[in-house]
Amino acid sequence: MRNITNTFYLLLMLAISLLGFTSCDDDDEGESVVLDLVSDVHATDDSGIAYFDLEGGTTLTQADSNSTTWDIAFNGSTIMINGGTSGPGEGAAQIVEGIFETITSAPTSGYSVDSADGYAIPSGSGNGWYTYTAMTEPQHAILPIPGVVIVLKTGEGNYAKVEIISYYEGNPDTSTDEFADLSTRPSSQYYTFQYAVQTNGGIEF
Template sequence: MAITISNMYKRAQWHCLAAIVLLTMACKKDNNNVTKLNYEDGVSTVIYDLAGDTEASVADGVEGKERRPFKSFYFKLSTKLQSWDSSNTFKKSNNWDLAFTDIYNALVYVNNGSAEGPGKGGSGKGMIIAVDAAYSKVTTAPDDAAFETANLNFAGWDQYPQPYNTGWYFYSLNTHLAVPIKNRTFIIRTADGKYGKLELINVYQGNPPAVTDLFWPAPYFTFRYFVQQDGSHNLKTP
């Protein structure tokens, strides 16, 4: 189970990433036809290629893009609705569960009104913990005491080769590519207090099984999730 990390580490981690990504995902490239892997299990919801702020860039002179901060977007799990509403009223509401923020929208917050993040000061009950186990093998959410202890508040960039067990992808300093972490599942509590699990699968368009092209289109998110609607901690899926 994941451990919490300090605000100092969070800031240092993302400042480092901000400098590094100047070398990555900076140029526009034609769409790539990639066979989509099958993540359907008949119970979970699978989202393919949800476009983030694809018009933003971390560098100057990128065709079709503007150098500026990436606009955050918000996602409601129960309705599968994406919103770009950045008003305080919206952010403090329970109309979203996940906020895709920061560089390439890859820092993913839950809607927690009691913690630092987009939902601070609102009514959201969101929490998130990381588990090193395949999605289908995660069958139960922990009790609330364990959730409180291990809550991360967000999922982002993890360290390699010594992972902190908090992120959903590695960033390679050699290739300057984001590499999704296999068998890293996040157990979540939604803004409304229901329990679920989440697998953040890819940030590259088409969900390619491997990326070797520095300029592959991003951010386009593929992820899947299951939320237990009866309020229990049962997260079993096929």
């Protein structure tokens, strides 16, 4: 039940932000923005990597990894962007701090690509998008760092913003005993995230 409520909240927030956006923006840029909440993106094939197309809103597999269709990929707790060493696309990314809804335009510079020296979104606890709780409650959990919004260029070169919301199946309440107990905690590597992508080539969301 709680998970459904969480998803309801998020949709409500999205609806409010959409309303806010359309009401105060009277040119037609808004119609080219794809805004969505995606639940439980999870790798389904042996590669263990889930590829996602933001413009199309679909999860892809490794079969599509060599195309520019996918934009963001999830490999365990590592996030890859379609560019540099990770793919053939124009993808690059950076972390912008803020509340998802209030980030209304993408920065014009400061993007990195995945490379042999490291990913555009650095891996490791506290370095990129997540924190590993280790011995603090809930123990041994991967939690998205609040205020971290990934702003990226998609494989096709559009600007997008992504906020990771949960790393666990069903976007669970992380304050429950059920979540704290490792034997009853939902499976990991199920990404719930909200995103917006501007398909008209502009930087406004």
